[in-house]
Amino acid sequence: MGGFYFIGRFGLRFIACGWLVGASLCFYAWWNPAYVVLLVGSILFNYVVGQILAKNLTRPRLTFWLYIGVGVNIAVLGYINIVRLRFREIR
Numbered sequence: 001m002g003g004f005y006f007i008g009r010f011g012l013r014f015i016a017c018g019w020l021v022g023a024s025l026c027f028y029a030w031w032n033p034a035y036v037v038l039l040v041g042s043i044l045f046n047y048v049v050g051q052i053l054a055k056n057l058t059r060p061r062l063t064f065w066l067y068i069g070v071g072v073n074i075a076v077l078g079y080i081n082i083v084r085l086r087f088r089e090i091r
Contacts, residue, residue, distance in 0.1 A: 038076070045072065 003023065007016040021043070029036045049069035053062060 038080070042073070042076065045069075 004016050004020045007019055025036055025039065028039055046069065049065060052065050053069070057065070
């Protein structure tokens with residue numbers, strides 16, 4: 001976080017955000033490298049859904065994409081928790 005605020009003080013917002021993303025990926029890679037792939041996939045998916053939501057869509061389409069985004073995120077979290085529980089039972 002310190003690097004983010006330090007870089008941000010110079011008005012380099014894009015670079016500060018890049019620093020924050022990079023630091024987060026390093027943190028997760030240090031903990032469990034397998035989760036970095038999941039995190040990058042989640043970031044890309046959420047970015048695409050966010051870009052779709054930012055367009056001037058009609059109310060039904062906006063609601064549809066919002067439900068898709070939230071639903072996929074909840075499904076991924078549920079899948080991860082189920083897989084982790086199964087591996088605990090196997091051990």
